[in-house]
Amino acid sequence: MExxxxxxxxxxxxxxxxxxxxxxxxxxxxxxxLLGVENHPEVYLEVSYYKxxxxxxxxxxxxxxxxxxxxxxxxxxxxxxxVGPKTLxxxxxxxxxxxxxxxxxxxxxxxxxxxxxxxxxxETSKLELLxxxxxxxxxxxxxxxxxxxxxxxxxGVGKTVLTMEMIHNVTQGAKNSLSIYCGVGERIREGNELYxxxxxxxxxxxTVMFFGQMDAPPAIRSxxxxxxxxxxxxxxxxxxxxxxxxxxxxxxxxxxxxxxxTNLGLTPSEGGYSPVVFSELRRLQDRLSSTANGSITSxxxxxxxxxxxxxxxxxxxxxxxxSVLVLSRAIAESGMRPAVDLLKTTSSLLTPAVVGExxxxxxxxxxxxxxxxxxxxxxxxxxxxxxxxxADRADYQSAKKxxxxxxxxxxxxxxxxxxxxxxxTREQTLDGIEAIVGKPDTISDIQSNALKFGNDGQKxxxxxNQPNQQGQPAKPAQPPAPQQQPPAQPPANPxxxxxxxxxxxxxxxxxxxxS
Numbered sequence: 001m002e003x004x005x006x007x008x009x010x011x012x013x014x015x016x017x018x019x020x021x022x023x024x025x026x027x028x029x030x031x032x033x034l035l036g037v038e039n040h041p042e043v044y045l046e047v048s049y050y051k052x053x054x055x056x057x058x059x060x061x062x063x064x065x066x067x068x069x070x071x072x073x074x075x076x077x078x079x080x081x082x083v084g085p086k087t088l089x090x091x092x093x094x095x096x097x098x099x100x101x102x103x104x105x106x107x108x109x110x111x112x113x114x115x116x117x118x119x120x121x122x123e124t125s126k127l128e129l130l131x132x133x134x135x136x137x138x139x140x141x142x143x144x145x146x147x148x149x150x151x152x153x154x155x156g157v158g159k160t161v162l163t164m165e166m167i168h169n170v171t172q173g174a175k176n177s178l179s180i181y182c183g184v185g186e187r188i189r190e191g192n193e194l195y196x197x198x199x200x201x202x203x204x205x206x207t208v209m210f211f212g213q214m215d216a217p218p219a220i221r222s223x224x225x226x227x228x229x230x231x232x233x234x235x236x237x238x239x240x241x242x243x244x245x246x247x248x249x250x251x252x253x254x255x256x257x258x259x260x261x262t263n264l265g266l267t268p269s270e271g272g273y274s275p276v277v278f279s280e281l282r283r284l285q286d287r288l289s290s291t292a293n294g295s296i297t298s299x300x301x302x303x304x305x306x307x308x309x310x311x312x313x314x315x316x317x318x319x320x321x322x323s324v325l326v327l328s329r330a331i332a333e334s335g336m337r338p339a340v341d342l343l344k345t346t347s348s349l350l351t352p353a354v355v356g357e358x359x360x361x362x363x364x365x366x367x368x369x370x371x372x373x374x375x376x377x378x379x380x381x382x383x384x385x386x387x388x389x390x391a392d393r394a395d396y397q398s399a400k401k402x403x404x405x406x407x408x409x410x411x412x413x414x415x416x417x418x419x420x421x422x423x424x425t426r427e428q429t430l431d432g433i434e435a436i437v438g439k440p441d442t443i444s445d446i447q448s449n450a451l452k453f454g455n456d457g458q459k460x461x462x463x464x465n466q467p468n469q470q471g472q473p474a475k476p477a478q479p480p481a482p483q484q485q486p487p488a489q490p491p492a493n494p495x496x497x498x499x500x501x502x503x504x505x506x507x508x509x510x511x512x513x514x515s
Contacts, residue, residue, distance in 0.1 A: 001044055003036040007073040010055070012037075015066055017263045018059040018217060020045055022072050029055065029074050032113050038071040044095065045072065046079065046219070048264065056264065060095070062217035080109040081210075081227045083234035088178075091195065091209040094223035099211060100195075108234075112226040115287045116233045127354050130297065133169040133423035134162075136340045136406040139363065139433065141323035141347040142355050143170075145242065146295035148288065149347075150250075150318060153327030153339070154307040160190050162327070162338050163248050163301050164197065165410045169423060170244060171203045178235055179203070179244040182228035183211040185221050185252025197412060214252075218263075221256035222280075229287040236294035243296045245288055251303040254281060254313045271312035278316045285320040309344070323347035336407050342370045359430060365437050366402060373399030401436045 009026040022035065022045070029035060035045040035057060044060040059066065060079075081096035082105035091100040094112070098104050128145040132138055141149055153159050171177050183191045191211050198204040208231050212224035225247065235241045247253075254277055261274035268274050288298045302317050307329060309315075318324050324346050332339035352360045372395050376388065385393060411421025424432075 001034050001036040001075050001077070002041050003038045003071070004073045004075070005038075005071075007075075008071055009035070009074050010072055012066060012068050012070045012072060013054060014068065018062045018219060018260075019263050020057045020059050020066060022055045022057055024053050024055050027074070032078050034075050034077050034079065036073045036075050037066065038073075040065055040070075044079075058219050058260065058264075060217065060219045060223075062219070078111045078113060079223060079227075080111050081230055082106070082108060083110050083231050084108040084238075087208045087231065089205045089207065091211060092227070093216070094210065094212050094220045094227045096227070110230050110234060112223060112230045115229070115283070116237055127349070129355070129426070130170060131426055132166050133425075134165065134338065135408055135424050135429045135432070136338060136342075137166070137325060138424070138426045139359075139366075139406075139429050140340070140342065140345050140350065141325050142349045143297075144322070144349050144354065145297050146290035147322040147349065148285070148298040148300065148320065149323040149325065150300045150302050150321040151325050151327065152302040152304060152309070152314065152318070154304045154329055157327040157329055157332045157339050158337060159301040159303070159327060160186065160248055161410060161413060163246060163299060164194055164412045165421075166299055167194075167244075167246055168197070168201065168203075168411050171206070172201070177206060177244060178241050179207040179246065180228050180232050180235075181207060181209045182224055182245070182247045183209070183213060184224050184247065184249055185212065185214050185216075185256060186248055188213045188215065190248075212256075218256040218259035221252060222260060225250070225253045225284050226287075229284060232296050233287060236291060236296055240293045242294050245296050245298040247298065247300040249303050250300040250317055251305075251313060253284070254278075254317070257281075269312075273312055277313075281316060282320065322349055336403065337410065338406075338408070340406065342402075342406075343367070343374065359426075362430060362433050362437065366433065369395050369399050369402065369437060372396075398436055402433070405432055405436060 007026075009029060010022050010024045012020060013023040014021040028050070029047050031047050031049065033047050035047065035055075037043045037045060040063070042061065043063050043066065045057040046060055048056050048058050050056065079095060081092060081094070084107070086105050086107060090098060090102065090105065093099055096105075096109065127147075130143045130145055132143050137143060137149075143149060151159050151162055167179065167181070171179050181194065183194075191209075191213060195204070195209065198207055208228075210224050210228040210231070212221040214221075228245070228247075232243045232245050235243055254273070257277040257280055258268075258273055261268070261276055266274045266276060288296045290296060300317070300321065302314060304314055305311055309326070326341045326344040327339045328341040328344070329339075331341060349355075350360065350363055355363075372392070376392060376396050380388070380396070385396065388396065408424075409417065409419045409422050411423070414421050
């Protein structure tokens with residue numbers, strides 16, 4: 001920022017990493033205001049907070065040219081980024097500077113720390129389903145317009161590739177779509193590949209990209225999300241358009257905020273995260289909302305440190321999402337793509353009101369089969385699949401067919417695998433699953449029979465001396481009915497006092513053998 005001697009407010013008092021303490025001698029600058037340093041216009045100092053007469057600032061670019069005693073002046077400006085039609089097809093950093101070697105956009109600048117339109121949420125009685133073309137996503141985590149979906153997984157399980165495939169499929173099928181991509185703390189190579197892919201598919205002209213990759217200082221990485229949200233808010237509120245907002249990786253945003261908090265000396269809470277981090281995360285998620293003017297549909301990749309889903313940051317992010325698609329390392333190692341854990345994946349939008357009764361009941365049946373599949377794997381490892389009962393063996397085979405069915409080739413990976421990408425409509429997905437597990441009317445019969453049959457498909461023995469539904473106690477003076485009036489047709493199998501024996505091939509018998 002340019003230094004103005006007439007607006008000098010103080011001098012640098014101390015330096016600690018990217019934290020700069022400025023002793024204020026003149027008029028106190030506002031928080032988040034940028035300060036200029038004498039003879040160094042490339043330096044951006046942002047006021048973070050005050051302690052006594054000292055302004056604690058952040059060196060946004062982390063430029064190692066500062067020295068104690070340098071004069072500092074006010075600029076009256078805050079970090080701003082360009083918005084509007086001129087930004088379409090362009091790539092910027094968090095400071096609004098171009099990264100695509102084209103001319104900068106200096107018109108229509110907006111401050112990234114001042115949200116707009118977040119108090120006028122859209123009220124809609126009918127949610128609009130978007131099709132991603134990915135079977136497992138369209139089936140388990142419905143992609144609803146104006147909502148948030150998270151792709152959660154550890155390192156190397158396919159989060160970025162899955163996000164790129166969703167960008168490719170959703171933007172190709174949508175008319176008059178507008179996408180904003182926010183790259184936070186990820187690899188530069190991946191950002192360049194995405195840029196080239198969007199350019200080759202002619203999607204770049206309707207996309208705005210903001211990057212703060214892993215080589216950027218933590219201050220820049222922490223501001224990429226608010227910068228991209230500012231651009232999205234403009235198109236939503238001013239041009240009344242629907243936005244597709246992609247973030248890779250939202251955990252890196254939390255990580256950058258944690259680095260800043262640590263350098264500023266803020267006390268961390270449980271898990272090593274500062275409470276300020278989660279409040280900033282909620283502010284960002286609040287900005288990615290739909291209003292009466294337009295919608296922002298968000299897809300967010302979430303890195304899991306050490307594959308620990310219970311990490312406080314992962315939990316805080318998941319609470320802000322409508323759907324959480326969990327990627328499993330074990331499934332990825334088996335060669336399945338996308339490597340989705342069908343049991344850990346959840347969605348609050350998977351309801352009959354949103355997806356319909358047929359879809360909802362199929363999802364329940366698939367989940368039941370996969371839970372049974374997990375419970376049977378240990379038994380099969382001991383005695384083999386042939387020892388299962390017919391019902392268990394049928395469910396186990398159905399689960400294996402489902403896993404194979406959800407495996408899918410990606411369009412964005414075609415140049416690597418040599419296999420053409422696949423795209424499936426929601427109706428094709430439901431038809432394929434019905435061919436494996438049966439139609440909804442058949443499913444209802446199976447679920448109703450669950451009251452009479454156990455999990456292993458064997459009929460449960462009747463329980464004697466059940467109390468009546470009215471809860472009335474038995475009369476001791478009245479003798480048992482069979483002694484007074486024997487039945488005309490005695491039962492073929494009189495009840496015995498011995499316990500019922502398990503049917504050969506059942507889960508109970510296999511468990512007895514294994515023990």
